[in-house]
Amino acid sequence: MILRGRAWKFGDDVDTDVIIPVKYCNTTDPQEFAKHCMEGMDPDFHKKVKPGDIIVANKNFGCGSSREPAPISIKALGISCVIAKTFARIFYRNAFNVGLPILECEDAPDQIQEGHDLEVNLDTGEIRDLSIEKSFKAKPIPSFMQNLLRDGGLMNHLAKTLNLRRI
Amino acid sequence: MGMTITEQILASHSGMEKVTPGDLINANVDIVMGHDLSIPEAITKLERIGVDRVFDQERIVIIPDHFTPNKDIQAAESCKRMREFARRHRISHYYEVGEVGIAHALLPEKGIVVPGDVVVGGDSHTCTYGALGAFAAGVGGTDLAAAMLTGMLWFKVPESMKFVYHGKLKKWVDGKDLILHTIGDIGVDGALYKAMEFTGEGIEQLPLSGRLTMANMAIEAGAKNGILQPDMVTVEYLKVRTNRPYTIFRSDAYADYADVREYDVGRIELQVAFPSLPSNTKPISEVGDVPVDQVVIGSCTNGRIEDLRVAAQVLRGNKVAPYVRLIIIPATQGVFRQAIQEGLFEIFLDAKAAISTPTCGPCVGGHMGVLAKGERAISTTNRNFIGRMGHPESEVYLSNPAVAAASAVKGRIANPEEVVKS
Secondary structure: OEEEEEEEEOOOOOEHHHHOOHHHOOOOOHHHHHHOOOOOOOOOHHHHOOOOOEEEEOOOEOEOOOOOHHHHHHHHOOOOEEEEOOEOHHHHHHHHHHOOOEEEOOOHHHHOOOOOEEEEEOOOOEEEEOOOOEEEEOOOOOHHHHHHHHHOOHHHHHHHHOOOOOO | OEOOHHHHHHHHOOOOOOOOOOOEEEEEOOEEEEEOOHHHHHHHHHHHOOOOOOOOOOOEEEEOOOOOOOOOHHHHHHHHHHHHHHHHOOOOEEOOOOOOOOHHHHHHHOOOOOOOOEEEEOOHHHHHHHHHOOEEEEOOHHHHHHHHHHOEEEEEOOOEEEEEEEOOOOOOOOHHHHHHHHHHHHOOOOOOOOEEEEEOHHHHOOOHHHHHHHHHHHHHHOOOEEEEOOOHHHHHHHHOOOOOOOOOOOOOOOEOOOEEEEEEHHHOOOEEEOOOOOOOEEEHHHOOOOEOOEEEEOHHHHOOHHHHHHHHHHHOOOOOOOOOEEEEOOOOHHHHHHHHHOOHHHHHHHOOOEEOOOOOHHHHOOOOOOEOOOOEEEEOOOOOOOOOOEOOOOEEEEOOHHHHHHHHHHOEOOOHHHOOOO
């Protein structure tokens, strides 16, 4: 799958309280979460993002709480993918479980600048910065996680395994 | 090659003789915990695939602790949905307001978690139970739903890091200072995806409460789990709390660690974490003049009876500084009752502290002490991220209960030695 969008840059240790404060988590409506995505850094972030845009961050993205509204808010806002040097582990699981593609890449975040046009190939892990015509290689997604994504997240994977209705 | 305690527990729960870091395994789960924010998420996921059942109603624990007593209509609706689910499935470990407490204080207190267990919880601080020699990890709503339905969950076996604490603790220094110092040393991703194994005679001196504090904050270094070797302190703690049989696992002498770090606890001062990361720590002697508007003593990190005793020791005969709010939140009803029986409430009330029923409340900026723009708090909680306790332009400093209590008296971050005449 090929994703295309503009880069939005963030630094180290972007935590879940910044991605979505807990006061907005008392619902299960993804569109409500989306309105507050990244509010702790930029209250107008949700107004600026266009569908397909890509978040590029440094290390330990999504640290802190286990709240699943964090990846859900990003996905519901239309962000197609998050690229970071590393992800916090609960965020990493949650992202796959809710079907938000994420890629770990050591080099790309240092060179990609805000507003650059990016193209991401999820199958090969290739990240292309079209603005500076550079290409980066993300860590491959483990095949177990690829299966989860292919099935549409963990619940669908379970539904398939347990022979239940799919979402 | 031997196995660490974490690897042994994961192997025993996945029908394997041996597991190695990096292995993807499917493990049986002994206890699945969720609260008023994560359980409603999990129920939604279960509804979407059209199932309304759980794997074992005796092994699921449902705890209304975050926005309870219901802070607003939305919270009330979430709790109602969760309560109806608990009733419908006859969840044996459902605790209503009036008997509930903060999950990570309540589950150990009730003897629900035992050594050798695999525990998952829809809360990042689920790692707290590692203090009992269990493998415990936080998960999101989807993983929670999957575990509630199947009693199993996939894990990647983590590498382990060993933290060895030597020496004798200084006065007022406790588990909170050891873990803040450690996170300050390795950073908020210093143990990313890894198990943090805490060991050494510095740990053996700690009561179980201090060990729970340490395991609680493993997540603040990015860890998958924090874990301690059970000893006589653990066995004594469990004796009056549970009849459930348990297995004590022990890291092999020749187990493999990604890193080993050693600390002389005799050189660790009282610690304060400055905004807005738990790793931004300074020893108390380097804090300087930091006035505070609010002080919170409580939470899953430091709301146990031992914490309240220390706070009382500092507050006895003292008063909270003018225009400063001190909010004390016993973590469970059991702690609340014990504090009354020991006369701690008298001391708190004389000092002009507000005392709240158990709740996570202010720690997550939920209720019971939310901060305004520009306000500053020192708190015994575990996170000081931007906006954690309220307005994005408020600030949170983290410390142990003695420093927090002394700071309430002085109206600025203070060393308990300034307040207690010894």
